[in-house]
Amino acid sequence: MENRNAIISVKNLIKNYNDFEAVRGLSFEVYEGEIFGLLGPNGAGKTTTLEIIETLREKTSGEVVVNGFSIDKNPINIKRIIGVQLQAAGYYPNLNLTELLELFSGLYGVNIKPMDMLAKVNLQDKAKAKYKELSGGQKQRFSIATTLINSPKIIFLDEPTTGLDPQARRNLWDLIIDIRNQGTTVVITTHYMDEAEQLCDRVAFVESGKIIALDTPDKLIDDLVDSGFERKKVVKKANLEDVFIHLTGQEWRE
């Protein structure tokens, strides 16, 4: 990355739940304009860390600065410039997508055209549909649209492709890359390493509340290969997912 301007800076972050140390001295920076992946096993402390940065959870100690604002002193300023996915429970069941977007934009105090937001995620034809009537991929795309309502500088995506079919997943990657290309910084968690490899400019591996590696996917893979690591099985030129995509096409269809 050429642009090394840190938009998120986390220093020595600690979070204890009673006497359990969930986050144990995390430090990292997210650069402006990158897609940054937070990877690691369940329970590693990723969600806790993200929610502290999003000003939704209290830290025990450490320093977090987002776009120049401290989470201790300027949480309101941070809220204004970030986009966070709502839990599905936040989508009132009787409202259609247009009405939901109008509601959320009212809550943010911004003036958006619902159709423009739906166009960003290719859901114009679902403007009058209810959330529960959408496919898994469409739900995720709608939820990403809601993070963009306040034209945020940073969006946070927590496992956005979990449970999606291969096409829906690739379509979502295109969407996320598009959002990044328009200047928004993206922080994402995923359990799919192929996804992190395709999508992320840099990734941090978190384990037991600590960062155990942080770099570009390319560099992390090269370092492993340089250490003498070899895959046991010879890799074929395609995999079963390639077969799936080849057989069923790659167009937006869900």
Ligand code: ADP
């Ligand atoms: P991840 O997102 O990497 O799966 P979490 O941040 O959700 O990890 O959780 C990290 C650890 O902190 C886990 O052991 C989890 O059980 C614990 N934890 C998370 N939230 C709470 C809470 N509100 N109270 C007590 N323990 C919690």
